[in-house]
Amino acid sequence: MPKSVDRSTTGEPMTLSFGPQHPATHGTLRIVLELDGETVLKATPHLGYLHTGFEKLGEHLDYNQYIVVTDRMNYLSPLSNNFGYALAVEKLFDMELPKRGQYIRVIMAELSRIADHLIWLGTSALDLGAFSVFLYGFQQREKLYKIFENTTGARLTTSYTRVGGLLRDLYPDFEDEVRSFIRDFPKKLKEIHTLLTKNRIWMDRTKDVGQISSEDAISYGYTGPCLRATGVDRDLRKVEPYSSYDEFDFDVPVGSNGDAYDRYLVRMEEMVQSCRIVVQALDNLPDGPINVESHKISLPSKQETYGHIEGLIHHFKIIMDGHGIQPPVGEIYCATESPNGELGFYIVSDGSGTAYRVRVRPPSFFHFQAFDRLIRGGMVSDVVAVLGSLNIIAGELDR
Amino acid sequence: MSGQQTGTEVVEPQEPMVIQQLRGKFSDHILTVIDQRGELSVVVDKDASFQILEFLKVDSNLSYDFLVDVTAIDYSQMEDVLIEYGYARYMLVYHLNCFPTNERLRLKVPVSEKDLTIKSVVALWDSANWLEREVYDMFGINFDGHPDLRRILMPDNFEGFPLRKDYPLRGRGEREKFNFGRENV
Numbered sequence: 001m002p003k004s005v006d007r008s009t010t011g012e013p014m015t016l017s018f019g020p021q022h023p024a025t026h027g028t029l030r031i032v033l034e035l036d037g038e039t040v041l042k043a044t045p046h047l048g049y050l051h052t053g054f055e056k057l058g059e060h061l062d063y064n065q066y067i068v069v070t071d072r073m074n075y076l077s078p079l080s081n082n083f084g085y086a087l088a089v090e091k092l093f094d095m096e097l098p099k100r101g102q103y104i105r106v107i108m109a110e111l112s113r114i115a116d117h118l119i120w121l122g123t124s125a126l127d128l129g130a131f132s133v134f135l136y137g138f139q140q141r142e143k144l145y146k147i148f149e150n151t152t153g154a155r156l157t158t159s160y161t162r163v164g165g166l167l168r169d170l171y172p173d174f175e176d177e178v179r180s181f182i183r184d185f186p187k188k189l190k191e192i193h194t195l196l197t198k199n200r201i202w203m204d205r206t207k208d209v210g211q212i213s214s215e216d217a218i219s220y221g222y223t224g225p226c227l228r229a230t231g232v233d234r235d236l237r238k239v240e241p242y243s244s245y246d247e248f249d250f251d252v253p254v255g256s257n258g259d260a261y262d263r264y265l266v267r268m269e270e271m272v273q274s275c276r277i278v279v280q281a282l283d284n285l286p287d288g289p290i291n292v293e294s295h296k297i298s299l300p301s302k303q304e305t306y307g308h309i310e311g312l313i314h315h316f317k318i319i320m321d322g323h324g325i326q327p328p329v330g331e332i333y334c335a336t337e338s339p340n341g342e343l344g345f346y347i348v349s350d351g352s353g354t355a356y357r358v359r360v361r362p363p364s365f366f367h368f369q370a371f372d373r374l375i376r377g378g379m380v381s382d383v384v385a386v387l388g389s390l391n392i393i394a395g396e397l398d399r
Numbered sequence: 400m401s402g403q404q405t406g407t408e409v410v411e412p413q414e415p416m417v418i419q420q421l422r423g424k425f426s427d428h429i430l431t432v433i434d435q436r437g438e439l440s441v442v443v444d445k446d447a448s449f450q451i452l453e454f455l456k457v458d459s460n461l462s463y464d465f466l467v468d469v470t471a472i473d474y475s476q477m478e479d480v481l482i483e484y485g486y487a488r489y490m491l492v493y494h495l496n497c498f499p500t501n502e503r504l505r506l507k508v509p510v511s512e513k514d515l516t517i518k519s520v521v522a523l524w525d526s527a528n529w530l531e532r533e534v535y536d537m538f539g540i541n542f543d544g545h546p547d548l549r550r551i552l553m554p555d556n557f558e559g560f561p562l563r564k565d566y567p568l569r570g571r572g573e574r575e576k577f578n579f580g581r582e583n584v
Contacts, residue, residue, distance in 0.1 A: 048552040053568075055537075056561055060568050094436060218465055218498070221526030232498070239501045330435055333494055333505065335467070344468060346494070350477055359470045361494075369529045398552055 013041055018383060020049050026123055027394025031371065031383065038379050043372045050398040058347075058358025063089050063163050063325045066358065071157045073360065073396040077116035078158045079108045079148065080338040081396075086161035087242060088334035088345035092327040093164070093297070101165055101290040102244045107281045108151070108160060109336075110274040111178070114185070115144045116339035116391075117267045124264075124388030125196065128205050133195055140188050143181050147174065163325055164298045165291025175282055182275050189271060196264070206260035210374040210386035213258060220373070221366035224341025225266045226390060230258035236337040247284075248277045260389035297325060324353045340364055340391055362396035415439060417461055417504060425451055430484065430509075440505040442484070448491075448508045449518040455495060455504070456523055463504055466520070467494035469530035471510075471538045473564045487511040489540060493520075510540055519545040537562035 019030035028049035034042040054069050061069065070081040083105050090096070097105070122137030145155045150171055152158040160167050196202045212222070214230040227234060235252040237245040253269035255262030291298035295314035304311030317323045329351040335344040341363030348357040367390045374386050414422075418432055421441065428447035433440040443451050455463040472490045474480045481488070487509035495504045510517055519542035520527045531542045532551040539560040542548055550557060557573065559566055 048550075048554070051552040053561060056566075056568060091436065216525070219525045221466060221524070234498065331438075331440075332436060333438065333468075333503070342467070344494070346468065346470065346492070348472055356477065357472050359468070359492075361468045365529065366526055369526060373525075 016380070020046075023127070027392070027397070029368070029392065029394050029397065031387075033380070033383065035380065038381075040375050040378050040380065040383065043375045043383070045368055045371050047368070047394075048398055050394045052399065054399040055358055055360060058355050060354060062321070062353045063327070063355065066355075067159050067161060067163075068157070071159055073362065073399065074116070074338060074340060074343070074364075074393045075156060075395050076119050076391075076393060077112040077339045078156060079112035079152075079160055080116070080336070081343065082158060082161040083109050083243075084334070084336040084338060084343045085345050086163055087336060088332055088347055089163045089325075089327065090292075091334045092330065092332045092347055092349055095164065095292055095294075095297070097165060097243070097292060098289045099244065099286045100288045101292075103281045103285050104166060104170060104290060105161065105243055106245065106248070107178070107278050107285075108148075110277045110281075111144055111147065113274045113339045114271050115141050115148075117271050118144075120267065120339075120388075120391040121192065121264075124385075124391070125202075127384045127388045128202065130196065130199075130202065133192055136188060136192055136195070140181075140185060147177055147181070150174070150177075162291070162298065164294065169290050175285075178278060178282060182279055185275060186272065189268065193268065197268075203261065205381075205385050206264060206389065208257070209260045209378060209382050210389055211257060211259040212370060212374055216370070216373065217258060220370040222341070222370070223363050223366070224337065224339070225263055225270060226341065226363075226367050228253065229255035229262035229266045231256050236335055236342060240335075242334075242336060248280050250274075250276050260385050263389045322353055326351060326353050335361070338363065340393065340396075341367070343396075360396070360399055362393075362399060364390075364392045364394075364397040368392050368397055417455070417463075417502070420458070420461065421451065421454075424454060438503065438505060440507055442507045442509065445508050445510060445514075445517055448506070449520060452493065452495075452506065452520055453523055455506075461497065462499060463495040463497045463502075465496040465498055466524040466526050466530075467496050467503070469493055469520075469527055469534060471534045471540060471562075473538065473562065475564045484509040485511070489515070489538060491517060491534070491540065515539060516541040516543050518543050519548075521545055536560070539563070 014035045016033040016035055017030065018033055020028045030046040032044045033040055057069055058066055067082055067085060070085045071078040073081045118137040118141040122134040125133035148158060149155050151174065152160040152167060212230060214232050217227050217230045231254055233252055233254050238252055250273045253266045255266050299318055300311040300314050305315040327349045329349055331348040333344055333346045335342045343363060344361030346359035347355050350356040375383055421429060425447055428444045429441060430444060431442040455461050470492050472492060473488060474490055475488050489510040491508040491510055493506040495506065508517065517540065519531055529551060531545055532548060534540050535542060535548055536550040536553050537560055549555065559571060
């Protein structure tokens with residue numbers, strides 16, 4: 001909120017460069033602040049430090065190779081990105097996964113939403129001086145990362161999805177481990193609630209800080225928790241359900257104020273709802289194949305590749321350059337509700353094995369754009385609070 | 400996209416309401432309507448693109464109030480698209496979303512290399528600011544009326560436009576020549 005400043009005593013505004021290497025940026029981005037005393041008059045974000053040409057790479061890698069690139073976009077929840085991209089290519093083919101594959105994807109996406117929100121919670125609380133929350137959050141996240149590592153073989157670069165399926169099925173102890181996590185997690189979340197939700201310091205630092213109205217949020221292209229914190233009830237899992245999300249019962253938490261505190265509350269509740277989805281998916285997890293039954297799309301099993309000539313040919317055709325997965329000519333925009341908001345992939349296919357154009361619509365890009373609007377009139381210390389509450393991920397911001 | 404492509408058909412008899420309204424108001428400016436895989440695309444000409452976007456946003460019957468994305472495509476290696484739109488090399492793509500009904504619409508605007516300028520839509524949506532800067536940065540398309548048109552992801556002293564098809568994947572030696580000079584703050 002704008003604070004009244006006695007301008008008679010101030011001369012030239014002071015310029016403060018925040019970042020690119022500041023502990024609160026959690027990545028590499030830079031904000032040039034114009035200050036009058038401690039009041040922020042203007043904030044100019046500079047980005048591009050992590051620009052890696054992901055969209056250009058999409059024109060040169062084939063459809064399955066690109067999944068590796070999607071890991072690096074939102075590196076707090078790579079499983080959600082893998083999911084969103086694979087779904088887009090499948091939409092291009094106009095095909096759907098068998099139910100088991102869809103459910104596993106939902107489970108992994110929701111677990112990665114919890115992991116993403118936990119890191120966001122830990123780091124944004126740490127930036128405001130709450131060190132215990134950071135440790136509490138990371139302890140829980142570590143359990144999830146163990147599960148991810150056991151499932152995908154990697155903690156961060158998961159690359160778990162394939163076009164038309166998944167890398168592999170779940171491991172035998174998966175269900176027990178996830179259920180034991182879900183059993184404990186609400187208690188741990190309550191502990192974090194007791195540390196923060198009614199904490200005087202936390203409330204003073206986040207309430208009415210970085211506030212945005214729902215009209216402005218829509219105009220700035222806000223999606224995900226940041227939009228819902230302003231009171232707009234829009235969740236892509238509800239309004240355009242994909243991958244069997246319509247079969248799960250869950251609520252969409254909505255805030256009212258659009259400030260950093262509401263963004264915190266919305267994310268906290270989203271973790272609880274994600275737990276509900278995971279439990280339902282585990283309860284109803286169907287048996288059967290995880291990949292689409294087409295040897296033009298998904299790799300045959302090893303026995304088939306080594307034991308039958310057809311299997312070997314299918315394997316060869318999918319792997320070799322120029323023979324692999326070739327979607328029909330056309331274009332598709334496919335959006336999923338990633339932990340940060342609407343993650344969209346716009347893919348133009350010319351019928352060959354590589355996309356003609358891959359466009360990524362990253363939610364952070366839109367959230368960061370409104371930063372000047374959010375912080376103007378605030379204090380220098382609010383910069384950290386607002387930046388933390390938006391959860392800007394430089395990897396997807398710069399692509 | 401051309402009419403012979405698989406899965407592409409121009410739906411004539413029962414067009415969606417948004418297309419009927421657009422045809423009623425801007426019939427001369429609509430080049431093609433594509434309804435493919437459940438996604439609606441309209442190709443319109445450049446002169447009317449701003450008015451059409453404004454109409455889509457402001458008109459209460461449609462209220463496409465959410466600008467999802469603005470991007471561009473360099474069609475220079477797709478011959479059939481080039482032929483269809485009079486050898487206009489670039490295509491600007493707007494993705495719109497209507498919150499009340501959650502309908503999506505894709506608006507495509509051909510931009511020829513001779514006149515790489517199009518009217519900015521920052522006046523309609525705040526989010527267009529950085530999106531248009533990115534299109535300018537990556538494709539070199541200028542936006543008339545943009546308040547702050549400069550590069551966003553690439554450094555200010557960068558030459559060339561990386562997402563153009565004639566720009567090589569590994570660059571033109573910028574890595575070796577990169578100037579870490581202090582002139583760009």
